[in-house]
Amino acid sequence: MESFSTLLRAASREQHQQVRGSAFLSDLLGSRLGVDAFARYTEQLWFVYGALESGAERLAGDPVAGPFVRPELFRTAALERDLEHLRGPDWRSGISALPATREYARRITECARAWPAGYVAHHYTRYLGDLSGGQIIRDAAEKAWGLPRKGDGVRFYVFERIPNPAAYKRGYHELLDSVPGDELERQRAVAECERAYALNNAVFRALGEEFPLSA
Secondary structure, X not given: OOOHHHHHHHHHHXXXXXXXXXXXXXXXXXXXXXXXXXXXXXXXXXXXXXXXXXXXXXXXXXXXXXXXXXXXXXXXXXXXXXXXXXXXXXXXXXXXXXXXXXXXXXXXXXXXXXXXXXXXXXXXHHHHHHHHOHHHHHHHHHHHHOOOOOOOOOXXXXXXOOOOHHHHHHHHHHHXXXXXXXXXXXXXXXXXXXXHHHXXXXXXXXXXXXXXXXX
């Protein structure tokens, strides 16, 4: 029987390619969009991670999701520093969640309240994705808009409390493999991982409609 982490990686591989193939992300990484598009994307991340991390507190003692509640991963404070840099000190009054973002955050909140294994699927999809591929976005943003290296504007992508990401990810996968649950529950969680990617892709499509350079 394949391990839980192997199942999740296999399920996310195709979805990950769809994310990387999105018009908005391609234009962003290709420096064909202005810093406003990057700031708008950062806004959406703030809403998504707000849902992830507000749900973490109630799950800290849960046998399934509790081991994944790790402060070194938390991104909300970094996102707020980035938004202050990108949008100014009154950034809270000027940002908004896209409908696709609201749906994404709603689903995370729903899982945090009622289904810990589903929350773990979203946790895996977001945090490990940004710990890995997010570094490509950081590098592109620094070069395109002159943002300070690993400083304000891109702090979201800087995991200061994780000095060795490769080792951390290995430990995370071991943690996944220790998640309690039968085969049916694991398959449900794998399906939720695929749903998480689909929700994320929907946000990218909405951003692409707002910044339709490729069209």
